Amino acid sequence: MTDLIAVPARKPARPQFSSGPCAKPPGYSPEKLATESLGRSHRAKIGKTRLAYCIDLMREVLQLPDTHRIGIVPGSDTGAFEMAMWTMLGQRAVTTVAWESFGEGWVTDAAKQLKLDPTVIRADYGQLPDLTQIDFSNDVLFTWNGTTSGVRVPNADFIPADREGLTFADSTSAVFAYDIDWSKIDVATFSWQKVLGGEGGHGVLILGPRAVERLETYTPAWPLPKVFRLVSKGKLAEGVFKGETINTPSMLAVEDAIFALEWSKSLGGLEGLKARSDANAAALGKIVAERDWLGHLAVDEATRSKTSVCLTVEGADADFIKKFAALLEKQDAAYDVAGYRDAPAGLRIWCGATVDTQDIEDLGPWLDWAYATVKAG
Numbered sequence: 001m002t003d004l005i006a007v008p009a010r011k012p013a014r015p016q017f018s019s020g021p022c023a024k025p026p027g028y029s030p031e032k033l034a035t036e037s038l039g040r041s042h043r044a045k046i047g048k049t050r051l052a053y054c055i056d057l058m059r060e061v062l063q064l065p066d067t068h069r070i071g072i073v074p075g076s077d078t079g080a081f082e083m084a085m086w087t088m089l090g091q092r093a094v095t096t097v098a099w100e101s102f103g104e105g106w107v108t109d110a111a112k113q114l115k116l117d118p119t120v121i122r123a124d125y126g127q128l129p130d131l132t133q134i135d136f137s138n139d140v141l142f143t144w145n146g147t148t149s150g151v152r153v154p155n156a157d158f159i160p161a162d163r164e165g166l167t168f169a170d171s172t173s174a175v176f177a178y179d180i181d182w183s184k185i186d187v188a189t190f191s192w193q194k195v196l197g198g199e200g201g202h203g204v205l206i207l208g209p210r211a212v213e214r215l216e217t218y219t220p221a222w223p224l225p226k227v228f229r230l231v232s233k234g235k236l237a238e239g240v241f242k243g244e245t246i247n248t249p250s251m252l253a254v255e256d257a258i259f260a261l262e263w264s265k266s267l268g269g270l271e272g273l274k275a276r277s278d279a280n281a282a283a284l285g286k287i288v289a290e291r292d293w294l295g296h297l298a299v300d301e302a303t304r305s306k307t308s309v310c311l312t313v314e315g316a317d318a319d320f321i322k323k324f325a326a327l328l329e330k331q332d333a334a335y336d337v338a339g340y341r342d343a344p345a346g347l348r349i350w351c352g353a354t355v356d357t358q359d360i361e362d363l364g365p366w367l368d369w370a371y372a373t374v375k376a377g
């Protein structure tokens with residue numbers, strides 16, 4: 001029998017370690033949000049100004065070049081990615097690259113909904129597929145950071161500058177945490193609920209010039225619902241990229257995102273966000289290295305996520321992890337640390353910028369405690 005160990009004295013100050021919606025920025029409180037735009041038309045001057053400001057802040061913090069448009073769309077990251085798939089795919093062959101649950105979701109939609117018969121390049125949880133196998137004369141769908149396996153692409157070097165197809169990067173748990181070579185990305189999507197610690201509900205769609213060209217020159221064979229329509233009379237609906245949303249947005253979610261983006265700027269923008277995420281991942285890496293019963297699901301360190309860090313727990317099955325996570329939640333020591341339901345049983349600890357490194361450090365003894373307690377039965 002494993003010896004029980006004492007309940008650690010010190011708790012993480014903010015036990016929010018969920019991989020989405022993620023912890024709010026430090027110092028956040030709803031009272032700090034600007035509310036002048038609420039209860040008004042989103043097309044009134046104040047609403048449009050705040051939407052445009054949010055877009056400008058995202059561009060600035062992401063260091064997005066002028067070549068790329070950025071707009072707010074319905075349906076969180078899923079809505080943004082589906083919008084891109086349904087409006088642009090079908091002109092040429094499609095390759096989907098999947099190594100965890102969300103990438104697999106895009107495979108399903110390309111194959112079963114759009115019936116595109118995609119080439120699928122896969123790897124198991126913990127691994128990155130062989131990216132040299134990708135034929136870039138195809139449109140290529142991939143997930144920059146696989147949130148459910150903690151495996152990411154190390155950079156965009158695998159994407160040729162002279163590709164014929166378009167690249168579609170589901171980047172929801174990657175933006176604001178890694179450098180992204182935007183010249184290699186034709187379409188990217190994300191939701192505020194991840195690294196910014198914002199709200200779900202809205203997605204963000206980034207389009208490079210070749211994606212815009214595709215939209216203006218190609219009409220898919222299938223019907224498009226209004227919430228997906230980015231083209232009007234053969235031209236890109238430019239208003240969407242200035243804050244004239246397709247339908248009514250939540251201005252409260254927009255104000256919440258503005259709070260997170262202004263906080264990001266106060267840290268020095270992207271560099272500041274990346275530094276926090278790097279420090280968190282390093283602190284968690286140290287905890288893992290010091291314990292022989294904990295391991296990283298991502299086999300190769302170069303592909304290991306710095307946001308959604310997925311861990312193996314020796315001898316643990318789904319039931320063990322459920323009890324482990326429930327114990328930590330009951331103590332208010334750590335919330336939502338069980339791995340994703342489709343992933344191998346293990347832990348997933350968010351290390352994005354809104355988490356404080358001290359809280360990751362304080363988590364270590366709690367992991368020991370929960371492990372010993374569940375083992376002791």
Ligand SMILES: Cc1ncc(COP(=O)(O)O)c(C=O)c1O
Binds near residue numbers: 019079102148172
């Ligand atoms: C890689 C990835 N894609 C898509 C989604 C779905 O995001 P949303 O619920 O914001 O639509 C998630 C959410 O966790 C994700 O991690």
